[in-house]
Amino acid sequence: xxxxxxxxxxxxFAGALLLLVLPARLRLLVGLLTPVLGxxxxxxxEHGTDLQFGLFDYTLSPLRVDRLSLLxxxxxxxxxxxxxxxxxxxxxxxxxxxxxxxxGSALLAVFAGxxxxxxxxxxxxxxxxxxxxxxxxxxxxxxxxxxxxxWNVLSGVILLAGILAYSHQTGSIAFERMTLDGxxxxxxxxxxxxxxxxxxxxxxxxxxYPASTPTGTVxxxxxxxxxxxxxxxxxxxxxxxxxxxxxxxxxxxxFYAVIENxxxxxxxxxxxxxxxxxxVGIGLGTELALNGAVSHAFNDVIFKGLLxxxxxxxxxxxxxxxxxxxxxxxxxxxxxxxxxLVGAASISAFPLFSGFVSKSMVMAAALEQGHDWLWLVLLFxxxxxxxHAGIKIPYFAFFAHDSGIRAKEPPRNMLVAMSIxxxxxxxxxxxxxxxxxxxxYPVEFVPYTLTxxxxxxxxxxxAALGVVVLIRTGIYPPELRSINLDFEWTYRRLGAGVxxxxxxxxxxxxxxxxxxxxAVVDVFIALIHELVGxxxxxxxxxxxxxxxxxAALMLAVFxxxxxx
Amino acid sequence: MSEHxxxxxxxxxxxxxxxxxxxxxxxLRVFYVLCALVLFGELLFHKHAVHPLEDWxxxxxxxxxxxxxLLVLLAKLLRKLVMRPEDYYDA
Numbered sequence: 170x171x172x173x174x175x176x177x178x179x180x181x182f183a184g185a186l187l188l189l190v191l192p193a194r195l196r197l198l199v200g201l202l203t204p205v206l207g208x209x210x211x212x213x214x215e216h217g218t219d220l221q222f223g224l225f226d227y228t229l230s231p232l233r234v235d236r237l238s239l240l241x242x243x244x245x246x247x248x249x250x251x252x253x254x255x256x257x258x259x260x261x262x263x264x265x266x267x268x269x270x271x272x273g274s275a276l277l278a279v280f281a282g283x284x285x286x287x288x289x290x291x292x293x294x295x296x297x298x299x300x301x302x303x304x305x306x307x308x309x310x311x312x313x314x315x316x317x318x319x320w321n322v323l324s325g326v327i328l329l330a331g332i333l334a335y336s337h338q339t340g341s342i343a344f345e346r347m348t349l350d351g352x353x354x355x356x357x358x359x360x361x362x363x364x365x366x367x368x369x370x371x372x373x374x375x376x377x378y379p380a381s382t383p384t385g386t387v388x389x390x391x392x393x394x395x396x397x398x399x400x401x402x403x404x405x406x407x408x409x410x411x412x413x414x415x416x417x418x419x420x421x422x423x424f425y426a427v428i429e430n431x432x433x434x435x436x437x438x439x440x441x442x443x444x445x446x447x448x449v450g451i452g453l454g455t456e457l458a459l460n461g462a463v464s465h466a467f468n469d470v471i472f473k474g475l476l477x478x479x480x481x482x483x484x485x486x487x488x489x490x491x492x493x494x495x496x497x498x499x500x501x502x503x504x505x506x507x508x509x510l511v512g513a514a515s516i517s518a519f520p521l522f523s524g525f526v527s528k529s530m531v532m533a534a535a536l537e538q539g540h541d542w543l544w545l546v547l548l549f550x551x552x553x554x555x556x557h558a559g560i561k562i563p564y565f566a567f568f569a570h571d572s573g574i575r576a577k578e579p580p581r582n583m584l585v586a587m588s589i590x591x592x593x594x595x596x597x598x599x600x601x602x603x604x605x606x607x608x609x610y611p612v613e614f615v616p617y618t619l620t621x622x623x624x625x626x627x628x629x630x631x632a633a634l635g636v637v638v639l640i641r642t643g644i645y646p647p648e649l650r651s652i653n654l655d656f657e658w659t660y661r662r663l664g665a666g667v668x669x670x671x672x673x674x675x676x677x678x679x680x681x682x683x684x685x686x687x688a689v690v691d692v693f694i695a696l697i698h699e700l701v702g703x704x705x706x707x708x709x710x711x712x713x714x715x716x717x718x719x720a721a722l723m724l725a726v727f728x729x730x731x732x733x
Numbered sequence: 734m735s736e737h738x739x740x741x742x743x744x745x746x747x748x749x750x751x752x753x754x755x756x757x758x759x760x761l762r763v764f765y766v767l768c769a770l771v772l773f774g775e776l777l778f779h780k781h782a783v784h785p786l787e788d789w790x791x792x793x794x795x796x797x798x799x800x801x802x803l804l805v806l807l808a809k810l811l812r813k814l815v816m817r818p819e820d821y822y823d824a
Contacts, residue, residue, distance in 0.1 A: 427808035631794035635801030654815040
């Protein structure tokens with residue numbers, strides 16, 4: 170195997186295996202080197218699907234290289250590197266191994282040229298990442314992890330069913346553009362949708378991401394959903410259903426984000442909102458829209474990672490993450506505060522920050538194709554992002570009322586990782602051509618026009634003014650110790666309630682059926698016993714005299730018949 | 734950062750710039766002026782509108798302000814519907 174066909178995922182899997190056996194100090198070195206070494210062959214990869222081998226009747230091509238897969242390849246290496254730096258202080262071998270194997274699985278998925286490799290990567294993503302949830306080692310995270318695993322493995326099972334039907338129908342396992350025209354493609358679409366956090370299929374995300382460790386959530390936020398965005402961009406570009414699904418995804422989570430107390434869950438809802446913009450872009454399907462979708466995925470991994478890192482840092486040093494218990498941390502954590510504000514400005518799409526140069530492509534594509542109402546929804550959702558991620562997260566953690574907590578800055582490695590992410594946010598936002606050069610299609614879009622800058626600043630300033638007015642008048646809802654019911658209620662409460670009634674009822678019915686069956690069998694056996702039992706009619710032994718009499722009678726009858 | 738205690742401690746809030754109400758008001762006054770500047774700034778140049786709504790004076794500011802207020806008010810209503818105690822699922 171030459172360097173040109175060395176699969177980047179292999180380097181991560183090898184790194185994960187090494188971490189299993191190495192002592193703590195060497196683990197740090199291997200953890201840091203893996204994403205760096207993985208990036209090297211990426212620079213030499215040639216476009217195409219050179220690496221192929223057979224499995225039964227199928228030809229697998231696990232290394233499909235083109236501009237789309239390379240973009241996600243670069244992104245996942247950057248995300249893995251930032252994540253590793255952020256978690257350098259963690260000595261937990263389980264998390265270190267799981268993180269590298271998880272990143273490797275994501276790379277396996279984005280370079281998969283066939284659906285069988287994609288399926289393997291899909292399940293590996295679930296199996297490796299769940300350990301990052303369980304690594305919190307609390308009862309709650311264990312249960313969250315189980316629900317996370319069920320949803321994600323279910324996504325894989327549906328994907329497999331879809332692949333079987335699709336390959337039977339088309340005779341091909343190549344992972345190419347598909348249309349929603351049969352069971353196979355619909356099942357594949359649904360499987361992508363679960364991992365992408367489609368509405369009603371999103372609850373595993375808002376359930377498990379806030380339950381993970383401070384460092385684990387940073388990895389989780391980077392890979393699973395963005396792999397799903399990649400898969401949709403590869404398999405279903407221009408699928409109209411995605412426009413409506415995406416629009417819903419941008420709009421509904423922002424209501425939950427306003428009232429949610431756990432700040433990492435606020436970010437989880439925010440994540441669905443951001444993925445919504447990407448899904449809309451994929452649904453619109455033009456070159457501009459697809460460029461917007463994947464560039465926003467790129468930026469989101471970095472700025473959402475930065476926000477999750479800043480909240481992870483707060484959780485790490487204070488042990489608290491609820492908005493109702495935090496506040497005033499800017500006094501003792503000024504660096505974390507500033508880094509968080511950079512992430513907040515980026516996700517809110519302020520000019521010169523990264524969100525501005527990617528989200529606007531999707532918005533422009535929506536207008537270009539005449540989707541007026543869609544544009545208005547996206548504009549509303551953009552204002553909503555500013556409310557929950559731009560203002561609420563930094564405000565309740567670092568400002569608001571003084572909680573009295575005097576926590577010092579997090580470990581140096583956390584600050585370094587956040588600084589790298591913050592620099593990337595500003596770099597991409599200020600020099601968008603660095604990112605545009607990597608996009609799948611040539612970019613003609615110009616983000617920095619006077620009109621665009623002024624209107625965006627107007628939208629954000631007056632949305633912020635709205636929040637200020639609401640807070641100053643006391644209308645803004647306070648952070649309260651509470652949780653909010655979401656669709657997960659259907660299986661955590663309704664389903665569980667039905668189960669609690671259905672299980673004893675089912676058990677009783679089963680026992681009744683069993684008793685009935687036993688009665689029937691008993692009657693049947695008694696009947697047989699009556700016939701052939703010891704005293705049964707057919708089993709009776711007759712005395713020899715009667716037998717002789719029978720024989721004599723038979724002979725007499727025979728004689729009479731013979732005579733006449 | 735070395736002057737801060739090793740572990741988080743609870744104490745009264747002192748020393749923060751935002752602890753003084755006059756500073757908060759000063760900060761907000763700057764913000765209000767900024768809002769006014771960006772609102773009337775659009776009169777200084779010709780907007781390249783794609784959508785007819787964009788041609789209206791103050792479309793983006795009004796939409797942003799009204800959108801946020803509506804969002805928060807609806808979210809308060811949503812809270813009435815879905816808010817539960819923290820141990821809801823544990824009970």
